[in-house]
Amino acid sequence: MRSKYSSVQITLHWLVFLLIVTAYSAMEFRGFAPRSYRPWFNMVHVSCGISILVLMVARLLARLKNPTPPIVPKPSPMLTGLAHLGHLVIYLLFIVLPVIGLLMMYNRGEPWIAFGMVMPYASESNFDLVDTLKEYHELLANLGYFIIGLHAAAALVHHYFYKDNTLLRMMPKKRH
Known part of the structure; x- marks a missing residue:
């Protein structure tokens, strides 16, 4: 069994990280x-979402396709359960958050831009x-700061306190 995630998984992880930061x-x-730049910031935000x-x-x-590489040394069942819960929350958060954002933009009933293109919108605003x-989107986005912080802290605790390979499994391969 592999000791690291696949290169596709590692690339997707860090690309999503950069998009979330952006x-x-x-x-x-x-x-x-300046206020005149607000549409540009909104377009970047929506395009990233x-x-x-x-x-x-x-x-x-x-x-789902690739097996998760084992953590060595193996953590307790409680830590494993918390890790699975944490990953479930991250996947849900960063799938639901953009869906809510898209529904919000669509239902404004006016043109909006993503990737430099005008996107579809409802014929009538709601x-x-x-x-x-918007309330849900902002609540979940603010919760995202906490979730991301916990995720990063957990990786660092695994690396420096438990001294296992949790963090190393998601690091890009070194080039020689």
């Missing part, structure tokens, strides 16, 4: 730019639904 940064830093959705589904399919979806 999506969050677009929303956090848009207030520092769509990309994250597609890549998270690809990650899920790759994870601002009650949009407001509800």
